[in-house]
Amino acid sequence: MAESLRDGLTNEGFAVDVAGDGEEALWYASEVSYDAIILDLMLPKLNGFKVCQQLRERDDWTPILMLTAKDGHLDEAEGLDTGADDYLTKPFAFVVLLARLRSLLRRKGKTRPVHLEAGDLSLDPVAHQVRRGDTIVDLTPREFAILEYLLTHSGEAISKQTLLEHVWDFDFDGGPNIVEVYVGSLRKKIDTPFNKSAIVTVRGAGYMLDPTGG
Numbered sequence: 001m002a003e004s005l006r007d008g009l010t011n012e013g014f015a016v017d018v019a020g021d022g023e024e025a026l027w028y029a030s031e032v033s034y035d036a037i038i039l040d041l042m043l044p045k046l047n048g049f050k051v052c053q054q055l056r057e058r059d060d061w062t063p064i065l066m067l068t069a070k071d072g073h074l075d076e077a078e079g080l081d082t083g084a085d086d087y088l089t090k091p092f093a094f095v096v097l098l099a100r101l102r103s104l105l106r107r108k109g110k111t112r113p114v115h116l117e118a119g120d121l122s123l124d125p126v127a128h129q130v131r132r133g134d135t136i137v138d139l140t141p142r143e144f145a146i147l148e149y150l151l152t153h154s155g156e157a158i159s160k161q162t163l164l165e166h167v168w169d170f171d172f173d174g175g176p177n178i179v180e181v182y183v184g185s186l187r188k189k190i191d192t193p194f195n196k197s198a199i200v201t202v203r204g205a206g207y208m209l210d211p212t213g214g
Helices: 002-011 022-031 048-057 074-082 094-107 142-154 160-167 176-191
Strands: 037-040 064-068 088-089 117-118 122-123 131-133 133-136 197-202 206-209
Touching: 002 094, 022 037, 037 048, 048 064, 064 094, 088 094, 088 117, 117 142, 122 142, 142 160, 142 176, 142 206, 160 176, 160 206, 176 197
Parallel strands: 037 064, 064 088
Antiparallel strands: 117 122, 122 131, 131 133, 197 206
């Protein structure tokens, strides 16, 4: 199931790491700043309850979507009591998990709208669609993920390292130059054909999405 979820979420533009047991999950969480955690209760070594509890004891408040057993009402209650933000009962439809995950991401930190916009540039995470005005712009999953992150942090300078951490997975062993390649490709699709400059290079700091859309 973990591999299936990784494939599905990767196709939706997420960078995904899979931990094989609870101890590995805690180690990953200590090494990487994640946007969200999907946590199965049935983990070897440390179960999901203990992982969730230890994360919260560390003051790690990354949103957690807990996967519980069928009709496991006590599991759901204990999961929420140990600090989970939401739960999903197995078996579940992938589209439901995706909707729950995006809901958690919108709740994290400042409230975010379902549609992300900057001027006439808009991104619909659910439909996985980007538009410039009335024109649909086709992006690869990685380009989509970069644009979504920049739009979410519109007006903020985002470093290449931050984009690597949030858009590429933990096992990626390339350098930050890959970010330049993808940002360049993204500009050619959302800016150049429309005579816009939405993605701004901030010297020494990284990239910023102009809130006006360029």
